[in-house]
Amino acid sequence: MADDLPRPTEEPLIGDGVTSGIVRVGDTVRRPVRPFTATIQAYLAHLRSAGFHDAPAPLGVDDQGREVLSYVPGDVPRDPLPADTAGEEVLVALARLIRRLHDAAQGWEPPPDAVWGGTPAAPAAAPSADGKSLIVGHRDYCPGNVVFRNGLPAALIDFDLAKPTTRVTDVANALYYWAPLTDPVDRPPAFAGLDIPARVAAFADAYGLTTPQRQALMPAAKAMVARFHTNMRAAAEIDPVFARFWAEGAKDRLPRAHTWIRDHATDVTARLLADV
Ligand SMILES: Nc1ncnc2c1ncn2[C@@H]1O[C@H](COP(=O)(O)OP(=O)(O)OP(=O)(O)O)[C@@H](O)[C@H]1O
Ligand SMILES: [Mg+2]
Structure with missing residues (x-):
């Protein structure tokens, strides 16, 4: 039964503290859906179709109603800049x-x-x-x-x-x-x-x-x-x-x-x- 399958691990991602509830799940990031999410996903899709791949890929919405984006590998600095x-x-x-x-x-x-x-x-x-x-x-x-x-x-x-x-x-x-x-x-x-x-x-x-x-x-x-x-x-x-x-x-x-x-x-x- 699907309910018996282990849920993938969710790793909290803490940024500048503006948006709570951001997690990493495997190669994806889940973020709360906001009023502008569909517009931004359309923009991100356009960027990829125009050849710009250095931004998250928009992957729709998950079964919990969260925005899904690709995880972008690398290091993110924090204030104060090192x-x-x-x-x-x-x-x-x-x-x-x-x-x-x-x-x-x-x-x-x-x-x-x-x-x-x-x-x-x-x-x-x-x-x-x-x-x-x-x-x-x-x-x-x-x-x-x-x-x-x-x-x-x-x-x-x-x-x-x-x-x-x-x-x-x-x-x-x-x-x-x-x-x-x-x-x-x-x-x-x-x-x-x-x-x-x-x-x-x-x-x-x-x-x-x-x-x-x-x-x-x-x-x-x-x-x-x-x-x-x-x-x-x-x-x-x-x-x-x-x-x-x-x-x-x-x-x-x-x-x-x-x-x-x-x-x-x-x-x-x-x-x-x-x-x-
Ligand atoms: N698509 C992604 N790929 C890799 N890391 C991500 C991605 N989205 C978020 N993160 C990590 O999670 C942190 C927080 O995410 P995000 O910047 O989206 O929210 P926030 O910083 O709380 O919002 P704001 O910048 O509006 O304050 C980022 O600084 C980054 O370290
Ligand atoms: Mg941020």
């Missing part, structure tokens, strides 16, 4: 990975009934500064969502915040975490003394940002961090997980990042435009 992720080769590999994701996403029209994650207060992204149409980007390149293999970013997971955005704003999101575009007091120790303008330029070169995209990058980063602050404050009022993130430092870190970006935008943009 010293061996501070090298420029990590940024370059991440930039190339995101460029391939964006190129695969470019042709996808979300269904008219698409449902997106993230805070509802987030305004729709403005049409892109480079005149291109919006693409669905990942929008959450925090350390826990980047899978490393052989010391380099190799795949992306956790597309819960994916939605239509511009390439530039999505790149700004990656740079916020990985340049990083934060005040030095908030950087992981190994990142505190780095030459941020040079790192942003290395990412831009590896991605292949155009001149208009380079001009748009720092204003987009400033606006994005302002939205993080507004949205996190709103989320903290209704959700205990975000209330903890807010109290544990986001309430100070985000305004500090905003000030740092404002004060360094001219330098970074000059470096970005120096050798194009």
